[in-house]
Amino acid sequence: MKLRKVTAATAVVLALATALTACGSDDKSDGGSSGGKTIKIGIKFDQPGLGQKTPNGYTGFDVDVATYVAKQLGYDKDHIEWKESKSADRETMLQRGDVDFIAATYSITPEREAKVDFAGPYLLAHQDVLLRADEKGIGEPKDLNSKKLCSVTGSTSAQNVHDKLAPKANLKEYPTYSACLTGLQNKAIDALTTDDSILAGYASQAAFKGKFKLGGFKMTNENYGIGVKKGSDLKAKINSALEKMVSDGSWQKAVDANFGPANYKNEPAPKIGNIVK
Incomplete structure (x- = not known):
């Protein structure tokens, strides 16, 4: 008889534990x-x-x-x-x-x-150009004619500018935006083009603070x-x-x-x- 009581009590405890576990699982499923x-x-x-x-x-x-x-x-x-x-x-x-x-x-x-x-x-966002902070000769898209314009390999951004706004721009393809930024800083290129938000993000890095500016051209809507x-x-x-x-x-x-x-x-x-x- 004593064994039965213990077994019954144990069964109650196990049932309660199972119920609590189930409740815990439901709470977690909410994420x-x-x-x-x-x-x-x-x-x-x-x-x-x-x-x-x-x-x-x-x-x-x-x-x-x-x-x-x-x-x-x-x-x-x-x-x-x-x-x-x-x-x-x-x-x-x-x-x-x-x-x-x-x-x-x-x-x-x-x-x-x-x-x-x-x-x-x-x-x-808008397609724009990034320029050196001291650049004074590029005030609108047509001023990119005869200038070295960079974008990453495979991007259509530079080609869009060349086809629609500055047909005499000298297109340069670099493997990464960081490479374009280095080229811009070293005057190997004159401007970098892609979305203004992306350009702002790169220019905001501590290593480039105060060295670049956005042209503000708003050439496309993104x-x-x-x-x-x-x-x-x-x-x-x-x-x-x-x-x-x-x-x-x-x-x-x-x-x-x-x-x-x-x-x-x-x-x-x-x-x-x-x-x-």
């Missing part, structure tokens, strides 16, 4: 600050000021935006798994489910919208969006998070922190769904 699941976010790893992997973690405007959005979705910093999203891989990563969303200087275009959905835009898988309900949730980020001042704070040293004259925060052609 985010409650602990448990992670969210996978795609960013660039090699763009200073936007998305950069450093020995101390991840930094940049896209990182700040993604971190804020993740927080609104219920995930704190410790529950973010950062994934490198190179330009050519972004649609595939979303379609395969390798990431939950991507914030990586991801311009919204009709071709991309056919494959993935976009929240945002969260930044309106609407940066957050990519999600086609049909994902995350789009609406991310849009709400972006609207809050703008309204509470966090968006402008992130702009100033990441682009301020280059005197980047950013456009106001774009309205959700407003794509500037």
Whole structure:
């Protein structure tokens, strides 16, 4: 009889333990600050000021935006798994489910919208040029005629300027933006072209502080969006998070922190769904 009582009591304890374990599992499935699941976010790893992997973690405007959005979705910093999203891989990563969303200087275009959905835009950038701080002979795009114009190998930015604005520009292709910056600093080239946000990020590095300036030419409109898988309900949730980020001042704070040293004259925060052609 005594053995039976012990066995029955043990059974009660085990049942309670099982119930508590189940409750704990349910709490963790919520993810985010409650602990448990992670969210996978795609960013660039090699763009200073936007998305950069450093020995101390991840930094940049896209990182700040993604971190804020993740927080609104219920995930704190410790529950973010950062994934490198190179330009050519972004649609595939979303379609395969390798990431939950991507914030990586991801311009919204009709071709991309056919494959993935976009929240945002969260930044309106423009193709521009970066010049030496003491440059006085280049005040508008046509002044790039006969000048050495650099962009990275495979980019269409320099070719766009050559074809549409300065047909006599002397195009130079370097393997990286950092190489272009060194060439600009050493006067091997006269100007570097790509999105103004990317240029501002590079120019904001401590090693280049005060050495470069943006031309302010605004040659194209680049609407940066957050990519999600086609049909994902995350789009609406991310849009709400972006609207809050703008309204509470966090968006402008992130702009100033990441682009301020280059005197980047950013456009106001774009309205959700407003794509500037």
